[in-house]
Amino acid sequence: MIWDVLRRRQVVCTPEEWVRQHVVHYLVEHLGYPRGLLSLERGHTYNQRRKRTDLHALDPNGNPLLLVECKAASVPLTGAVAMQIATYNQTIGAPLLLATNGVQHCCWRVVPTENRTQQLTFIPTYAEALELLEVAQSAAEQPEQQ
Numbered sequence: 001m002i003w004d005v006l007r008r009r010q011v012v013c014t015p016e017e018w019v020r021q022h023v024v025h026y027l028v029e030h031l032g033y034p035r036g037l038l039s040l041e042r043g044h045t046y047n048q049r050r051k052r053t054d055l056h057a058l059d060p061n062g063n064p065l066l067l068v069e070c071k072a073a074s075v076p077l078t079g080a081v082a083m084q085i086a087t088y089n090q091t092i093g094a095p096l097l098l099a100t101n102g103v104q105h106c107c108w109r110v111v112p113t114e115n116r117t118q119q120l121t122f123i124p125t126y127a128e129a130l131e132l133l134e135v136a137q138s139a140a141e142q143p144e145q146q
Contacts, residue, residue: 015072019102032126064094071101
């Protein structure tokens, strides 16, 4: 069993849950994400199927900011994992994506105006994530140059 700081109860310590709990601690303790704006295992519907995302970080307005997909340490982060989180994000709409197996981490910024993602070399702090969101929103609001 492992203590889940967000759900405030003991949960079964599967290899994936171990990674999820460590990511939560890292986001809160090292990157400044407010604990109250993190949400575990949120349900959503994609292609008429019920799915569950591992972790969301929300902005101050309660909108998705960072979508996190956790895998066990033994699971490599492949293109299939990237596709899974990108597919989930089609209904979530987070501007930042993070896939991790606790050893390897891949983080992307969604560039909706260009319908693509940009791989980042770091996991943004909460303040940096909000800045990236603000820049993306400003770019989306600007009329296209002719």
